[in-house]
Amino acid sequence: MFVSEREAALALSSGDLVALPTETVYGIAAKFDDENAVNNIFLLKKRPQSNPLIIHVSDVQDIFPLIEGRPDYLETLATKFWPGPLTLILPIIPHAVPANVRACLPTAAFRIPNHPKTLNILSKTGPLVMPSANLSGKPSATCPKHIQDDFGNTLKIVDGGHTNLGIESTILYYHKGLWKILRRGALPKEAFQDYFSHTQEPSMTKKTLCPGTHYKHYSPKATLHLNLPTKTTCTVLGFIERQYPSHNVRFLGSENTPKTVAKNLYNTLRKLDEDHIEEAFIDMHFPKTGLWETIRERLVRASQKI
Numbered sequence: 001m002f003v004s005e006r007e008a009a010l011a012l013s014s015g016d017l018v019a020l021p022t023e024t025v026y027g028i029a030a031k032f033d034d035e036n037a038v039n040n041i042f043l044l045k046k047r048p049q050s051n052p053l054i055i056h057v058s059d060v061q062d063i064f065p066l067i068e069g070r071p072d073y074l075e076t077l078a079t080k081f082w083p084g085p086l087t088l089i090l091p092i093i094p095h096a097v098p099a100n101v102r103a104c105l106p107t108a109a110f111r112i113p114n115h116p117k118t119l120n121i122l123s124k125t126g127p128l129v130m131p132s133a134n135l136s137g138k139p140s141a142t143c144p145k146h147i148q149d150d151f152g153n154t155l156k157i158v159d160g161g162h163t164n165l166g167i168e169s170t171i172l173y174y175h176k177g178l179w180k181i182l183r184r185g186a187l188p189k190e191a192f193q194d195y196f197s198h199t200q201e202p203s204m205t206k207k208t209l210c211p212g213t214h215y216k217h218y219s220p221k222a223t224l225h226l227n228l229p230t231k232t233t234c235t236v237l238g239f240i241e242r243q244y245p246s247h248n249v250r251f252l253g254s255e256n257t258p259k260t261v262a263k264n265l266y267n268t269l270r271k272l273d274e275d276h277i278e279e280a281f282i283d284m285h286f287p288k289t290g291l292w293e294t295i296r297e298r299l300v301r302a303s304q305k306i
């Protein structure tokens, strides 16, 4: 059900959940200090309570009363990248951030999203938690149809069309004087090179500090293979410039435009299920740098069944 920005702000203030657009993916919003509404998000998404939520604000000043101390480069990062697809995990003042938001961790995740409608709503409601607007484990929602497919027509939605970037924010974590990338995202690691040289990268195999990266994620029902098929009858996800022996080729986009590939990635994965395709083979021959690294990581995760 579509609602206006005004209706969304009123609904959120009275404890309701509303799906809001951001520049990355859609989120399901609730007031961060409304315990009941936050619990309802976990129930609706079927999300484990141990997976904490990102607190979204419209102004960096809203964060300072919630956090403990001032990590190096916080202001620099905030000035350079907010509003935008960057999430920062910061140590918090425990009584200032409800435990269910942060899964009882001593830190919380913060972001200022870059979307005029959602910034307007945030300026009226104050801080909102906003996990991606998908059933837990499925590809994130990049348009209202994806939200309706997962949750039906009863959830209130502010329509922002298709999201600009199509892939989630990059998450940085400050620990013992170092910033680390916990989740690859719409900002590639190269984006941070001018600001500090300490970022370490997430490992796909090693246990990381980002609880969300332990769960099945971004997965369609279809089985995904990270190689090209030998049979001609299979579905292939590939690039428009290339020839494939398969008869059923679906395009991820161009090998020259990772931004467009990222923007359409979740829609391409969701479309497999919509068209009842049970198995697809992916052309993984693309660069290992920049946004391609995020795309590769999402495809690897999407192909994992657990």
Ligand code: TXA
Pocket: 022, 024, 025, 026, 027, 028, 051, 052, 053, 054, 087, 089, 102, 105, 107, 108, 109, 111, 113, 130, 131, 132, 133, 167, 168, 169, 170, 171, 182, 183, 209, 210, 211, 212, 213
């Ligand atoms: O682009 C985005 O970040 C989108 C839009 C809606 O803003 N949101 C999003 O939220 O992707 P979600 O809940 O789907 O992913 C948040 C990730 C999870 O992997 C979670 O484990 C991690 O952030 N996270 C949240 N708080 C954390 C904390 N205190 N420490 C470590 N990881 C945390």
Ligand code: MG
Pocket: 131, 132, 140
């Ligand atoms: Mg998510």
